[in-house]
Amino acid sequence: MTGKMQARDERIPILRPRLPDADALLGYLRRIDAARQYTNWGPLALEFEARIAAMLGCDADAVISAGSGTAALVGAMLATAGRPPAAAAAIVPAFTFVATALAAEQAGYRPRLVDVAPASWALEPERLEPGTAVPGDLVVPVAPFGRAVAQDGWSTFRRSTGHHVVIDGGASFEALTENPGRFVGDIPVALSFHTTKSFSAAEGGCVVTTDRALARRVREALNFGFFDARNCVRASTNGKLSEYHAAVGLASADAWAATHADLRRVAEEYARRMRAAGHGARMQVMPAVAGCYALYACVDAAEASALVRSLTGAAIETRAWYGEGLHRHTWYASRSHGPLPVTEDLATRLVALPVAPDLDDAAIDRIVAAVAQGAAVR
Numbered sequence: 001m002t003g004k005m006q007a008r009d010e011r012i013p014i015l016r017p018r019l020p021d022a023d024a025l026l027g028y029l030r031r032i033d034a035a036r037q038y039t040n041w042g043p044l045a046l047e048f049e050a051r052i053a054a055m056l057g058c059d060a061d062a063v064i065s066a067g068s069g070t071a072a073l074v075g076a077m078l079a080t081a082g083r084p085p086a087a088a089a090a091i092v093p094a095f096t097f098v099a100t101a102l103a104a105e106q107a108g109y110r111p112r113l114v115d116v117a118p119a120s121w122a123l124e125p126e127r128l129e130p131g132t133a134v135p136g137d138l139v140v141p142v143a144p145f146g147r148a149v150a151q152d153g154w155s156t157f158r159r160s161t162g163h164h165v166v167i168d169g170g171a172s173f174e175a176l177t178e179n180p181g182r183f184v185g186d187i188p189v190a191l192s193f194h195t196t197k198s199f200s201a202a203e204g205g206c207v208v209t210t211d212r213a214l215a216r217r218v219r220e221a222l223n224f225g226f227f228d229a230r231n232c233v234r235a236s237t238n239g240k241l242s243e244y245h246a247a248v249g250l251a252s253a254d255a256w257a258a259t260h261a262d263l264r265r266v267a268e269e270y271a272r273r274m275r276a277a278g279h280g281a282r283m284q285v286m287p288a289v290a291g292c293y294a295l296y297a298c299v300d301a302a303e304a305s306a307l308v309r310s311l312t313g314a315a316i317e318t319r320a321w322y323g324e325g326l327h328r329h330t331w332y333a334s335r336s337h338g339p340l341p342v343t344e345d346l347a348t349r350l351v352a353l354p355v356a357p358d359l360d361d362a363a364i365d366r367i368v369a370a371v372a373q374g375a376a377v378r
């Protein structure tokens with residue numbers, strides 16, 4: 001068998017991340033060896049925060065690194081409103097990764113699942129029905145597939161309702177760097193730097209907020225309630241980023257221009273080839289979503305099943321990143337919720353296609369061919 005034929009049959013995984021290699025990490029690891037500080041917001045974690053802040057055009061103290069996106073969410077929630085009364089609810093969209101609701105539970109809220117808007121796939125402040133939240137409740141808008149959540153609407157909402165708001169920015173780091181004026185502000189945004197995201201520290205995350213007092217409370221909430229004394233001052237956890245993960249994050253920041261350019265090339269090749277095959281209108285790629293996603297929007301569940309069958313038959317992996325919606329997870333299945341027609345529709349129709357910064361044209365051709373065979377569009 002020739003190499004080319006082998007490549008043609010090779011399974012294409014849904015995501016093949018490419019993080020900094022050992023050579024790229026070495027300089028940072030040597031610095032850890034020399035400093036002998038391994039965590040507790042050491043020099044690398046602080047430098048990482050400053051790098052992120054520079055990429056977002058904000059002050060370094062507006063960024064608090066965290067051990068994961070989920071930890072960042074918990075820290076932002078505890079810092080925003082402390083430990084809530086037992087009856088307090090967190091209004092969470094059903095169309096998200098399960099971490100959004102799990103973090104709210106960790107922070108002491110009972111998640112209440114609500115539907116998203118059909119165009120944005122997100123909660124929209126003007127559409128939240130009056131009475132959905134009562135004072136003391138927390139609203140958690142989510143950036144679906146890295147579509148960033150604007151500050152202004154939620155800022156107005158927070159002022160007029162008095163509800164707490166924490167944004168789950170998930171995979172929206174790229175979008176924040178493109179337009180920080182719109183997406184960075186005093187409402188805290190939790191970001192994930194998990195390996196599945198375009199920009200990654202393997203595991204990691206951060207909270208971004210220009211509210212200095214809140215930023216300090218986030219730091220306390222992520223470090224046993226300590227700030228400059230070993231005295232616990234608030235409900236809190238341990239959610240810090242270690243120096244080793246900060247090293248990966250810093251090396252990822254060094255490589256970000258190249259990684260981002262590679263993801264852009266993949267998005268453009270997808271869009272170009274899908275257009276040529278008559279499927280262009282169905283594709284959602286960067287910048288409509290984060291570069292780690294390439295989504296094909298089917299017309300209905302039947303077409304999505306046919307598409308997934310066709311792709312699976314061609315050894316191409318697909319994924320429903322948000323499953324069938326939060327309410328379909330066993331843990332949340334018994335919770336009461338209102339109708340969730342938009343979530344149900346999106347979760348069944350949006351099929352994620354493979355992404356890798358080095359996904360080559362031959363692989364994209366293979367994927368487009370399998371899509372053309374499986375999808376109903378002609």
Ligand SMILES: *Cc1c(COP(=O)(O)O)cnc(C)c1O
Pocket residue numbers: 068069070071096097099100142143144145168169170171191192193194204205
């Ligand atoms: C990735 C993601 C998370 C979880 O982040 P981790 O870093 O994996 O803890 C939460 N919410 C959304 C929307 C995400 O995409």
